[in-house]
Amino acid sequence: MFKQSALKVLEIERQAIEQLAQYVDESFEKTCELLLSCKGKVIVSGMGKSGHIGNKISATLASTGTPAFFMHPAEANHGDLGMLTDQDILLAISNSGETAELLALIPVVKRLGVPLIAMTSDSNSTLGKFADINICIKVEKEACSLGLAPTSSTTATLVMGDALAVALLDARGFTSEDFALSHPGGSLGKKLLLSLQDIMVKDSALPLISPTHTLRQALVEMSHKALGMTGVVNEQGTLIGIFTDGDLRRVLDDRIDVHLTEIQHIMTKQGITAKSHMLAAEVLKIMQQHKINSLFVVDENERPVGAINMHILLQAGII
Structure with a gap:
């Protein structure tokens, strides 16, 4: 029983990842170009499970040559939005595109002139419409047997974030030496930072x-x-x-x-x-x-x- 359930989850999520290839399109290309030209930092934001995934995406970007950090949208609505400058880019993650805490940030983001990149499953959602670029992360179904718990959707979002980070890494010509500088505590860093x-x-x-x-x-x-x-x-x-x-x-x-x-x-x-x-x-x-x-x-x-x-x-x- 447990094994069958687990294998079913793996198969559903595998299919979700395969289907992502169709969304590595012109919007993905424009996003990479925008992030590559960013003079400030990439601020990643998301609520709930999307927030957890966003935290990981921001960490991956930062460690591979794209300065980034995570901003919690609820805290942003109570002062942390001051982290955002007109040199930055906001990457907002919401599967539905209707997350209230993220939507509340849009007026200030637009007033600052900060480019807004959305990662949603629906480009016609409120967040998708207000975004300068929307990257689609749509999946056919969640791996949860109830179809409720974010599973396939969070996996797809994570993989798309990795795709962005690695595409930027390659474009920057980021090397193992550069990687070591942001990982001085790792085995690679210890080797490459030897005098x-x-x-x-x-x-x-x-x-x-x-x-x-x-x-x-x-x-x-x-x-x-x-x-x-x-x-x-x-x-x-x-x-x-x-x-x-x-x-x-x-x-x-x-x-x-x-x-x-x-x-x-x-x-x-x-x-x-x-x-x-x-x-x-x-x-x-x-x-x-x-x-x-x-x-x-x-x-x-x-x-x-x-x-x-x-x-x-x-x-x-x-x-």
Whole structure:
């Protein structure tokens, strides 16, 4: 009995979601364009179950690059409407389109010149008629056996809200790094908000040689420290050059004597470096732009304090 009832609910709600595709139409496109151009915030409002769904929609918008928050319509009628500015957009959710608390907001919303987007099942409802754009969320029937409790309709509204949020995310070119900035407590945020000092190799693990060391000695240091490079430092400990696997391939093509050639004559001077406080994700972007696989981390006096390479970034989950 329980299983049959549950499977029936799932089937009705599945059909409701499938039918939503027909409502991803010109109104949906115009809504996305309007929300994308919004200079303020998207204020989502709804009463009862629609309010619960609206709360989730506003949270999804906010976490995916569209500034938004939820405003309870009953509280809005008693002062919270002051949250709304002429730079904002109101997204009002009502399955019937006749929710009294939302309709009471319309005169003030229109006076402020705030664009009104409605999500209703009837574009000819009061809310649908006054809205600048109406997104249809109509379902054939509720999954409730009584046909009364908001079930299919709330599911459809939630899915349409997700569709809006993701469409805007794609249009903005929102990245995983952007997502991490609004989710610093999540696992993704913790990974992408790591600084170099959290993951760089340092101290005795740093591959460093002096300018008079030979290429052979440089290769021994590179092999021992396994970072694909070695740094060249002067007597003051300042980084004056770098020699990498890529440099090695180039000098071997020139038939350089590995036993006699001093590294100072073939090293790369003024290589790309980073500071320990920089975000690992930020440094990854720099490395990709310059097409390098490793770099040194230096202090304010250009002395090496750490090193990083693509393998370390991969292990840390940055890539």
